[in-house]
Amino acid sequence: MNRNDYLALLDSYGNHFSISEFEVQGPGTIGRMDIGFLRSFLAWRQWHGISTLISSAWRKGDPKSHGQGLAFDVLLFDQWLVSQPSALQHWLLATTWGFNGVGLYFDWSYTNKEGNKVPAIGLHVDDWAGNGYSQRPLRWLRIDGQYYYQSLTRGDFYCKTNRQTITLDEAIRRYGP
Template identity: 65%
Template sequence: MTRSDYLALIDAYGGHFKISEFDIQDSIGRMDTGFLQSFLAWRQWTGMPTMITSAWRRNDQKSHGKGKAIDCLLFTQWRVQQASALNHWLLATTWPFQGVGLYFDWSYKCPITKADIPAIGLHVDGWSGNTTKQRPLRWLRINGLYYYQSVVNGSFFCQTNSKSITLDQALKLHATTAEAV
């Protein structure tokens, strides 16, 4: 596809992005077209202002390196107020993404004050590639630790600290720490 083809694809789904937002490490041409189209349709469906923080990544052997993943932030008020963690989760898991990760430990630079602001990060992917984890895969990252969701009971388990947490517990923990900031 040419750059104009990508522009047409972006425009076809509401024109919410510029090509440069996908050109973080290289070219939008590294993105899997089917996944990109699904992501654009998802953005149009959610109606949420979305900031892309990562797309295709060089030297990544997993979803980003295959052009089938995007990391983003969702806002209710552009770059001022984020959607709730629960909204992030529901919007991403309702769509048929193969991977959804909710990151409670991200930040982004405020365009006005240049200060780092705590943020809820969202990873979505369309990768079903070689992984030991069952797909679709759902996970949370809390304080740098990954908790993967069980398809049996829905709880999230971290192999590093051998602890489990439910989504409700993680949301309450995040709400408590967000109030302290």
Template identity: 80%
Template sequence: MKTEDYTALLDSYDNHFSLAELEIQGPGTIKRMDIGFLRSFLSWRQWHGLPTMISSAWRKGDLKSHGHGMAFDVLLFDQWLESQPSALQHWLLATTWGFNGVGLYFDWSYTNKEGNKVPAIGLHVDGWTGNSRSQRPLRWLRINGQYYYQSLASGLFSCRANQQSITLDNAIMRYAP
């Protein structure tokens, strides 16, 4: 696809993003995105209606979802650069859509309109099917740099590094900004 084709694609989804926002890793990187996943992401944004900031898309050298052009890391806002919806709303919006990978990050931040760094909930969404060793759908939380992966059997999130488990509700109560 040519640049004007991507511009027309953005137009068809109500122009919620500029080409520059989608090419956060550099000019021309939108061409590295999987077009089916990109359409799904744009549809998801149109569906939920929340202002959305992209913090990462295709990444050079990433062997997983970002490197396959099938992931976005985002911040959702109910008031642009002022406040975010709840962590639970982030989770429900991403898992209801049916992304193959959803990660909720309790240790992100952003710079607000006043120039202050503010704690934030980050959200990873992807359409990657993964490698043969990873379960999909894959759901995880990142708390203080530690990854907790959800068991599809019990629903608990467990961290291999510290051997601890947590529920989504407990993580939200303890760590959400």
């Protein structure tokens, strides 16, 4: 696809993004994104209607979802660069859409309109099938740099590093905005 094809694609899904917003790793990298996943992501943004800031897309040298052009890291805003929807709303928007991988990050930050760095809820969405070692769909939380993966049978989240378990409700109560 060429630049005009991407412009037409963005326009067909409500024109919520510019090409440069997808090119976090530099000019031309939108072409590294899987086109089916890109369409799904654009449809998801159009569906939920919440302002979305892309903080990561395709990444050079990443052997996982970002390197395959099958992932985005985003920040959602109900008031642009001022306030975010709840952590639960982030979770429901991503898991309802049915992304293959969804991670909710309680330890991100962003720079607001006043130039201050403020805590944020980050969201990773992907459509990667994994490389044989991870169950899919895969759901996780990151809290203070620790990854907690969801059990598909029990629903809670377990961290192998600190051997602790937490539920989504507990995580939101303790760490959510």
